[in-house]
Amino acid sequence: xxxxxxSCAITFRGRLLNAARCEFNLFLLALSFFxxxxxxxxxxxxxxxxxxxxxxxxxxxxxxxxxxALTYVVLNTLLPISVAVLVTxxxxxxxxxxxxxxxxxxxxxxxxxxxxxxxxxxxxKDSRIGTYGTVALVMALLLKFSLLVELASLSEYYLLVSLIxxxxxxxxxxxxxxxxxxxxxxxxxxxxxxxxxAQSRHELLILVAIAVIPLLLIPLTVSITLVVFLIVIxxxxxxxxxxxxxxxTGDCLGAAQQMSELLIYLLLLAYWSNVNVVIx
Numbered sequence: 386x387x388x389x390x391x392s393c394a395i396t397f398r399g400r401l402l403n404a405a406r407c408e409f410n411l412f413l414l415a416l417s418f419f420x421x422x423x424x425x426x427x428x429x430x431x432x433x434x435x436x437x438x439x440x441x442x443x444x445x446x447x448x449x450x451x452x453x454a455l456t457y458v459v460l461n462t463l464l465p466i467s468v469a470v471l472v473t474x475x476x477x478x479x480x481x482x483x484x485x486x487x488x489x490x491x492x493x494x495x496x497x498x499x500x501x502x503x504x505x506x507x508x509x510k511d512s513r514i515g516t517y518g519t520v521a522l523v524m525a526l527l528l529k530f531s532l533l534v535e536l537a538s539l540s541e542y543y544l545l546v547s548l549i550x551x552x553x554x555x556x557x558x559x560x561x562x563x564x565x566x567x568x569x570x571x572x573x574x575x576x577x578x579x580x581x582x583a584q585s586r587h588e589l590l591i592l593v594a595i596a597v598i599p600l601l602l603i604p605l606t607v608s609i610t611l612v613v614f615l616i617v618i619x620x621x622x623x624x625x626x627x628x629x630x631x632x633x634t635g636d637c638l639g640a641a642q643q644m645s646e647l648l649i650y651l652l653l654l655a656y657w658s659n660v661n662v663v664i665x
Contacts, residue, residue, distance in 0.1 A: 410428060410429055410434065411434060411437055411438045411440065411441055412438070412441045412444060412445075413425065413428040414428065414430065414434055414435050414438040415438040415439070415440075415441040415442060415444070415445050416441075416445050416448070418435065418438065419442065419445050419481065419484060419556075420445060420449065420480055420481050420482070420484075421479065421480060421481065421482045422480060436583065437588065439560050439563055439584055439588060439592065440584075440587075440588035440589075440591040440592050441591070441592075441595070442556045442557065442559070442560035442592055443553045443554070443556050443557040443560065443592050443593070443595045443596035444553075444595045445556065446552040446553040446554075446555065446556035446557070446596070447549065447552065447553040447595060447596075447598070447599065449477070449480060449481070449552050450548050450549035450550070450551070450552030450553055450599070451549055452476075452480065453473055453476065453477050453480075453548045453552065454544075454545040454548045454549055456472075456473050456476050457469055457470070457473045457537075457541075457544065457545065457548070458541070458545070460472055460473060461537075461541065466534060466537045466538060467534050469537070470530060470533045470534050470537055470544075471530060473533075473548075474526070474529065474530060474533070484639060485559075485638075485639035485640075485642045485643050486522055486525070486526075486639070486643060487636075487639060488635060488636040488637070488638060488639015488640050488642075488643070489518075489521055489522060489525060489636075489639055489640040489643040489644070490514050490518030490519070490521055490522045491508075491509045491510075491511075491514075491518060491636040491639075492509060492634075492636045492637055492639070492640040493517040493518045493520070493521035493522075493640070494508050494509065494511070494514065494515040494516075494517045494518040495507075495508040495509030495636070496517075496629050496630070497516075497517030498515055498516075498517055502569070502629075502630055502631055505629065505630060506569065506570060506630070506634065509570075509634060509636050510570070525643055525644075525647060528647055529646070529647060529650065532647065532650040532651060532654055533547075533548075533650065535654055535658075536650065536653065536654055536657070539654075539657050539658065540657070543653070543657050546599070546602045546603060546653075547649070547650055547653045547654075549599045549602070550599045550600070550602065550603070550611075550649060550653070551645075551646045551649040551650055551653075552646070553595070553596045553598070553599055554596050554597075554599075554611070554615060554645070554649055555641075555642045555643075555645040555646035555649060556596070556642055557592050557593055557595070557596030558615055558618065558619050558641060558642070558645045559638045559639070559641040559642040559645065560584070560589075560592050560638070561584075561589060561592065561593070561619060562619070562622075562623060562626075562633050562637065562638060562641060563583070563584040563633075563638075564583075564584035564585075564586075564588075564589045565623055566623060566626060566627070566632050566633045567631070567632035567633075568632055568633065568634070569630055569631050569632035569633065569634060570634035570635065597612070600612070603653075607653075607656055610652070610656075611649065611652060611653075614648070614652060615645060615648075615649075618644075618645060618648060619641075619645075622641055622644070
């Protein structure tokens with residue numbers, strides 16, 4: 386082989402390997418930020434890199450969805466459906482550290498407990514949970530449990546697909562808010578620091594491209610309906626946040642993830658319930 390060509394090939398492989406390592410490091414950063422899953426100590430951290438790691442938000446969701454689906458399969462061989470679902474939810478909370486649930490509770494307290502933007506932001510930064518946050522959190526968990534039990538009662542496959550789909554798509558919806566809304570919270574106390582600074586089109590494209598992969602598990606018409614549904618939800622939630630806060634905070638991202646996850650379960654349950662009725 387020509388020495389010059391061989392040198393070019395080696396350089397190209399080196400650059401490709403280095404790019405792969407950089408992208409894997411970004412994924413590890415996203416994983417360490419959004420979950421309690423241990424990551425290798427060789428992971429390199431910087432605020433700039435963590436800001437870019439939002440592109441893998443949906444990939445983290447996809448991983449979590451697969452882990453929860455596997456957890457349910459194992460538990461369902463030993464326990465009744467309702468107990469298996471409940472323990473699976475507990476495992477999910479342990480894996481994420483209730484990160485998104487905390488955001489939902491804080492956003493509910495802030496927006497429900499004040500009438501001005503400044504006071505809402507102050508309440509949302511308070512680590513204590515109030516009445517609005519408690520009610521929102523309890524109702525969200527109860528609704529999630531009920532929806533998952535109903536899905537599992539229809540078919541184990543329906544539940545597994547729903548867990549994977551909702552985990553990935555809901556995080557893509559939450560992550561997409563970064564590119565379409567201004568950040569309004571104090572960076573020193575924000576849960577999204579420094580992820581919420583910005584999101585490029587390239588990062589948004591990666592976020593969405595990964596999230597739509599599990600749509601291959603359901604019929605095309607349902608996939609299209611689900612995507613259109615989520616686009617509408619994102620649009621409405623975005624304008625609601627502008628009206629209430631003038632932008633978003635880290636808590637809003639967590640709330641968006643939780644609410645869209647529940648809505649995905651609800652839509653899939655409605656579809657599969659009607660499918661089963663037609664078949665029977």
